[in-house]
Amino acid sequence: MRAATKRAATFRAMSMLGAIGALMLLPASGARAQVYHGNDTGGIISWSCENEAWAPQIAATACAQWNKYSRITSVHREYGDFIAYRCLWSPKVDRFAAPMVPTRAACAPAYAPRRW
Numbered sequence: 001m002r003a004a005t006k007r008a009a010t011f012r013a014m015s016m017l018g019a020i021g022a023l024m025l026l027p028a029s030g031a032r033a034q035v036y037h038g039n040d041t042g043g044i045i046s047w048s049c050e051n052e053a054w055a056p057q058i059a060a061t062a063c064a065q066w067n068k069y070s071r072i073t074s075v076h077r078e079y080g081d082f083i084a085y086r087c088l089w090s091p092k093v094d095r096f097a098a099p100m101v102p103t104r105a106a107c108a109p110a111y112a113p114r115r116w
Helices: 002-025 049-064
Strands: 036-039 042-046 069-075 082-088
Touching: 036 049, 042 049, 049 069, 049 082
Parallel strands: none
Antiparallel strands: 036 042, 042 082, 069 082
């Protein structure tokens, strides 16, 4: 009975080491693509329904690197298009020249049942 438990423990340890080795082969940043591109004046976020829901937070995080405020200026709701944002020194600057565009807070369900 002892030999069987030793083999089981050895098998578990070897499989755990194999899993750790396989994870080390994966690149650290390859699993996640960058969602936005920008600098201290603004940038773009690739459009998807999920990205649109997170766009205010993504833009705010990007602009906060330069101690600025973000403002979403355009949303093109089509795959391959972008959500544009600007980084401003004050949230009150350019209120009427570049108004804030509202974004959706959640995605529509993939399947919406018909109502008869």
